[in-house]
Amino acid sequence: MNRSWLAALSLAPLLGASQTLLQASAMAGLTLSTVLVHLTCMTPLxxxxxxxxxxxxxxxxxATLVTCQTLALHAWDLELRNALGVYPELIALQCLLFEQSVGKAGRRAFILLGGFCVLYLLLGTIRELLASGALNLTSISGPDITGLRLASLAPGALLLLGVLLALIKRACPKQATPDREGNS
Structure with a gap:
């Protein structure tokens, strides 16, 4: 299984289900809990x-964990389930990605998982603030668009993610290795 394809596919929930802070925090919690349970189940196997x-x-x-999670969302919070759409099912891809990275990276995989959850929250907050001008912590559905409409759409999320990653790279510069610079 190609890890770069899994990483690219795991961006879909990040971009699609982070319209509001509540949606982003729900997805971060679902991702964190599902990935940790998956790793716990796979460790003895x-x-x-x-x-x-x-x-x-x-x-x-x-697939079993994500199905159980989806059924629990249907039973206990149908409004949240409808607001998140199909994105909770894609958490299975993130489980596979972290399963592959635990063996190779060890502790770095858990730091990556925490960073991914922080990225959910940061992107959800910025998108909601840009789209509506305020954080609405009572409504699960999308923000009332009074500001920048592009921020509430998935392409706007991709643009914001690029800006966030550029700011993070600018704030934490590292020396590039010769392989990364393009020199042979």
Whole structure:
């Protein structure tokens, strides 16, 4: 399984389900809990399963957890479930991505997961502030558009994510390795 494809596909929930701070915090919580439960379930199984059997098991565990999570959202908070759309189901891709990165990166994978949740909250806050001018902490549905309409749409989220990542890169400059600079 190609990790770069999984990483690209895991951006869809980040961009689509972060219209408001409440939606973003719900997705961050769902992502964090599902990925941690997935890693907890897969940890004892990694000893016995390797290769294709381990990947298939990881996919089945992720799909099971996301299905249970979706059914729980249907039962307990249908308004939130409808506001989030299809994006909670895509958390299974993030489970697979973090499953692959735990073996190679270890502790860095958990820092990445925390950073991903912070990015959800930051993007949801900025998008809601730009679209409506204020944070509405009572309504799950999209913001009342009184400001910049582009901020409430997915392309606007992609643009804001690019600006945020550029600001983070500017604030935390690192020396590029020769491989990253394009020199052979």
């Amino acid at each position: 990694r000893r016995w399963l390797d290769g294709v059997a381990g990947e298939i098991t990881s996919i089945l565990v992720a």
